[in-house]
Amino acid sequence: MALTSCSLLRLQPGTTGSIQRIEGMNPILRRRLADLGVSEGVMIRLKGKGPFMGPITLECNGQLFAIRRKEASMIEVKVS
Amino acid sequence: MSSIALVGNPNTGKTSLFNTLTSSYEYVGNWAGVTVEKKIGSLKNGAGKLIDLPGIYSLHPLSRDEGVAAQYLIEETPEALINIVDASQLERNLLLTLQLLEYGKPTILGLNMTDVAKARGIQVNPDILSEQLGIPVLPLIARTGKGTGQVLSVLEQPSHIPPVTFQLNYGELAEEAIASIVTHLQKISGLPNLRWVALQLLEQNPVILELLEKRTDISGLLLIADTAQTRLQRDKLALTLPQWIRSVRMDYIRKVCAEAIDSTLQKPHNLTERLDSILTHRFLGLPLFILFMYAMFKTTFDWIGGPLSDLLDGFIGGQLSDWTNSLLGAIGASEFTHALIVDGLIGGVGGVLVFVPQIFILFLMISFLEDSGYMARVCLLMDSTMERMGLNGKAFIPFIIGFGCNVPAIMAARSIEQPKDRMLTTLLMPLMSCSARLPVYLLFAAVFFPAQQAAAVLSMYVMGVVFALVLCKFFSKYLFKNEASIFIIELPPYRMPQLKTLSRSTWEKGKGFLRKAGTIILAGSVLIWLMSYAGPGGLNVDMDHSFLAKFGGFIAPLLQPLGFGTWQAGSTLVPGFLAKEVVVSTMNIIYHAPDTAGLEGQIASVFTPLSSISFMAFILLYIPCLATVGVIKKETASWKWTFFSMGYSLVLAYAVSLVIYQGGRLLGWS
Secondary structure: OOOEEEEHHHOOOOOEEEEEEEOOOOHHHHHHHHHOOOOOOOEEEEEEEOOOOOOEEEEEOOEEEEEOHHHHOOEEEEEO | OEEEEEEEOOOOOHHHHHHHHEOOOOOOOOOOOOOOOOEEEEEOOOOEEEEEOOOOOOOOOOOHHHHHHHHHHHHOOOOEEEEEEEHHHHHHHHHHHHHHHHHOOOEEEEEEOHHHHHHOOOEEOHHHHHHHHOOOEEEOEOOOOEOHHHHHHHHOOHHHOOOOOOOOOOHHHHHHHHHHHHHHHOOOOOOOOHHHHHHHHHOOOHHHHHHHHHHOOOHHHHHHHHHHHHHHHHOOOOOOHHHHHHHHHHHHHHHHHHHHEEOOOOOOOHHHHHHHHHHOOOOOHHHHHHHHHHHHHHHHHHHOHHHHHHHHHHHHHHHHHHHHHHHHHHOOOOHHHHHHHHHHHHHHHHHHHOOHHHHHHHHHHHHHHHHHOHHHHHHHHHHHHHHHOOOOHHHHHHHHHHHHOHHHHHHHHHHOOOHHHHHHHHHHHHHOOOOOOHHHHHHHHHHHOHHHHHHHHHHHHHHHHHHHHHHHHHHHHHOOOOOOOOOEEEEOOOOOOOHHHHHHHHHHHHHHHHHHHHOHHHHHHHHHHHHHHEEOOEEOOOHHHOHHHHHHHHHHHHHHHHOOOOHHHHHHHHHHHHOOOHHHHHHHHHOOOOOHHHHHHHHHHHOOHHHHHHHHHHHHHOOOOHHHHHHHHHHHOOHHHHHHHHHHHHHHHHHHHHHHHHHHHHOOOO
16 A cells, blocks of 8 residues: 655545654644654544634544644654 | 642543542633642541642643642652543553652552543553552542542551552663762752652753752753763664653553553544534534623523522612611611611622622533533634734633633633743733623613613623734734744543532632622722711711712813713722722712612713713723732732733723723714
């Protein structure tokens, strides 16, 4: 199966990808994500996108949370 | 007396457990960051003190409330710890657990929310978990109190909790660094577990670094850390030492979870998912939120709260006054006493008490929002708007709490990660219309806009929010360095709030209002009444010649351009700074109104619809009350910002009322 790597934002809502790289992110946010178990190699699911280009909802390890699109675009995922 | 600390991730039920284990009651809610300050209570069985700490993900603090928890563990020495973990989120929760085990104090693991986990098809085996971690594990459902009896009985003898023997091997390189740091630390007295301090140092925990800096020269220790990090990089094990430590812990946790958890039957959050697909829908989400807010106000003012308040008003103004009158007549009270009790006390305090039903219903609905999990979604919905204004969506939780009372709302801002966002939220909070301002709107809306009461009152709240957003943009542009704001919010699963929790938290919020009625409003009423009863000409003067009239007359000319330049309106504003409720008490006394109906008649003759809007806007904006000023000073730790918050609101109130009144007159309204 071909593996492609793209920004998390490109995922279709409801689909899952595995995190490849997180780059250029604000260190505080980076730590907070790590606290929630978001790091390289972990599976992450895009749940939905908020109104007016607002934050997107993600699920990781069964925990739901939301971050802004700009930051989400810094998370690169691999979809099979 | 021994002290035992409750530690755990945010929103795992620490405070619920605290409330069942102690006889006190603290604020609970369904979002991360409810507890922002440590709370101390006495255990029910008298075995010692229990300390509820703000939720943390790790001992490395990012926000101010987390700093409180980290600081506590480092500076104080609890005899034992209770680590609460969410059974449905065990992997993430155990990261903190490992750090607590390294701390070395006797620890009990409270495996909470076993019901939630079970409903999602996650089975956690407490025995295996206990065996793997080497500490007692007690399954719990803190919300309902199930399993808490067992915790209490274990705590009866804190010294019987077995000591922790847990030690994780961080690999040759890191272990070498730990060992040499520990040798250095041995020279310093009064530190907690040295291996733990060494590990926190390697993780660059700012609280630990600061503590060590005070006691010793840490450059040598930092050099050890640097060397270890370079060697890790050379061996291509990890980029940084903190990352390495974290990954070793995660590997271990995955191993533990693989043994202790059976998640083969795991189901998605069905209810939460279905609700979220509507409530956070990209088009429907915001209109639904506005609809809910409108329904909330409609219930408070029209559907339920209004009629109840009318009943109470009928009682206070009718029967109660009559009884008091005949009682005072029967015992032959002097005219002074008679006037003090009927006009001062019943008029002043009673005039505020009639709004109790409405305020309690508003609190009930705020409690429902808090406990259901919807609050976090509102932040999500509002973030893009807030971001454009230079703030982040997380500030919305404090703002909604601010509709109840500004004081706890400013405390709640502590969970916001960035100092700039926190400061902005604190400064703008006084614009959130708290329940104390509500009686003023209710009174005026009933007189001038009887058909659209809910809409009139709601528009005051909206006005406050709109000004907060506009000023936020302005302040963040001109007053603060441009610091990028970040936003991340956990979305807890929705749950149906329990009746017990709801009534408890409504009462806790409303209690403050009643207490104020018995203290500051009572005192204010007596004082105002005395000032209206006495004048330069002696006692029982005509009110127009009383001290109150003289005093209000000083301010009145200033208020003339705003449409309410009477001494009566002027004299309500200064006592209103002590507590906004006193504005209505003062009016009751001044206008000698036996009940709300009488007061309404008086007001209709003094104010016009236009000047009433101007007055309501002025009351909404003019100054944070004394208690709010106190908490702003405490949280900002700066007199400059405290005076700024008072100054800008006064200027804003004057400008807005002026525009409303003069603009309205130009348009030909009256």
